[in-house]
Amino acid sequence: MKFLLDLLFRVLQLFAEPYFLLFLAVVIIALLKRKNKRKNLRIGIGVLVVLMIIFIGNGFLGKLISGYLQKSYVNTSEMKNAAGQNPVIVVLGGGVVDINNTEKLHTMSFSRIVTAYQLYHEFKKNNIPCKIIISGKGKGHTSEAELFSENFKKMGVSDFDIIKEDKSMNTYQNAKFSSPIVKKMAPTSVYLVTSGFHMKRSVALFQTFGLKPIPQASDFINTEITIFPNSYNAAFTFVMLKEILGIWQVQIYNNLGMNG
Known part of the structure; x- marks a missing residue:
């Protein structure tokens, strides 16, 4: 069937x-x-x-x-106040491109990095411990999770606060492989960062695997x-x-x- x-x-x-x-x-x-x-x-x-x-x-x-x-995700910034004491930010990969045998993140990925970092920075500023889970393997030799991690570190995110899920090849696997990691951490709130047009399906899949993520759309088309x-x-x-x-x-x- x-x-x-x-x-x-x-x-x-x-x-x-x-x-x-x-x-x-x-x-x-x-x-x-x-x-x-x-x-x-x-x-x-x-x-x-x-x-x-x-x-x-x-x-x-x-x-x-x-x-x-996308209309449901335009005004979501106020949801950050529901952080609790140990929020987790799940960031979905946005693709990798190969330019002259050099793998770089897709342009769409950087809005996700910025949005996730803004959340992370606000929590840390208020002395709230926060973890970032980067989900995505991609089709290149270097995983999306690794490339995201490199950019987060350059922005000042502690390596201790970064968790890489580097097996998923699509949105379904993003949810399937990230959910057990999140559940083990038992956070008070889970923030899901991806593009606006991609958010409705992503939220539905994470709910399928038992999570209730707070959507944080990073970009819109x-x-x-x-x-x-x-x-x-x-x-x-x-x-x-x-x-x-x-x-x-x-x-x-x-x-x-x-x-x-």
Whole structure:
């Protein structure tokens, strides 16, 4: 059952890829033309593709999805007052890029570093012990957790306060592998730091593994309503569409008892 659902969602993920959608439309039109049938259907598909490009490229769809994914996490700074005596900050990796055989953190990672450090600094300033758990292996030779750790140390975070979870390859594993570490520490509060568009799915997965994290969104994305479609709007819209599919997958698996 889980294998079939995994396969289904992998297929659905393809429909959040612009090149796949364009390829699919071209193939369908070509097949219909080859059989010299259904001219109206070919025209309809062509019109549908054009409308989809406009609808996605002009930012309207992205604007709607952006609000759904992120609006709950815009004003979360006041939650820091609920720290208690031993808060834990869980930071999710944001990817690694390889430039000239040198591995560097993805640009999105640095907003997460800054947000986590601001929390950490505020707690330490008030003499509240605090730990940072960095979750992420990534696909490079050096783990995301290690690269995050190097940056935190340069900012003045004590090595004693840094815990590296360097096995996870995706958000599901972030939650699965980080949760036992957090539970052993028995913190009064757990802060989850990741990007705004990624937060809803991340919170749902951490809740699946028995935690109730306080969301601290580090960055936000949005589209701009434009007269003419542009690649900026399209790129962010497709990123958020994939996130929607991920949220549905978590919800369905939870309802069927297949997560965990």
